[in-house]
Amino acid sequence: MPDGGNFEPAEEVEPVMPLTADAVSPLVAAAREGDREAFEELVRRTSAETYTLAYRLLGNEEDARDVVQEAYIRAYRGIGKFRGDSQFTTWMYRITANCAVTSLERRRRHHHEELADDAQFADGSADRDPQAQADASALRSELNVALQELPPRLRAVVVLRDVYDLPHEAIAAELGISESAAKVRLHRARRRLRERLFPMPKEEAHAV
């Protein structure tokens, strides 16, 4: 991973196979039959997405790697139960979210410090983009920082809902909370992000 956790557009980094359901379903079918090589190929194709989600939820590389490993072990053991009614990546998001929550709880129990506030997120495409994209890049960078500043329980909900498009029901199930609690957290997280990134004139005055 790049130093400081730089986010880079996928097409910039290496040729990643498109993760359509059609592309991975033969691999999923083979992996369900116990084909280890097929599973390895699934890991290869989905690991960047899984790792990115884990990093977004946890805020540091070491924990993200651990969670990714744990998530794939669970996926390997449970792939026989994967019915294929959702995409494999969506299924992996759910497992990863569940593992990340366990990791956060473990961290809290051990009184480790909260996620580092100084996590550096940067947009790797800024140097090649014209001015028109520079503003969007700046917003992305600010948004990444703002997400890391949210408390983990709020961050998890807004990342899973608004970035990864998981339904409320799935989010509640993986985080071990009620659906209404998930919606309340989402509402609070969005409000904090909105106030942080797009303050109204009155809020700016308060901030000063």
Add this chain to the structure above:
Amino acid sequence: MRCEELSEVVSASDEGVVVDDWRARRHVETCLRCQAELVRYRKLIRALRALRADLLQPEAGLVADVMACLEDAGERHALRSLLSGHKVAYVGGLAVATAGAAGAFVIASRTRGRRVALAG
């Protein structure tokens, strides 16, 4: 509807819109502050969705590490199965031996009882 109420409706909406709530819609039509609030929420939701395309590239070797972990986990699982298999065999053997001893005891008791009766 007051501006604070509208803010609640908007932040709970996945699209940053208020189409389902006619009171909110009517309020927005006449309130510049809330129109601005809606625009900000829409920008936020769009920016959040766009983040999904930004992939963080893990250090090289993550896939190999994952597969090694699977290997380890598989070996541990196999070992546990083996141990639990041995345990089952041990308990089964013990059960058979116990049943055999109990059977022998019952047969011996009956035989002794018959002998006593014949002698009497």
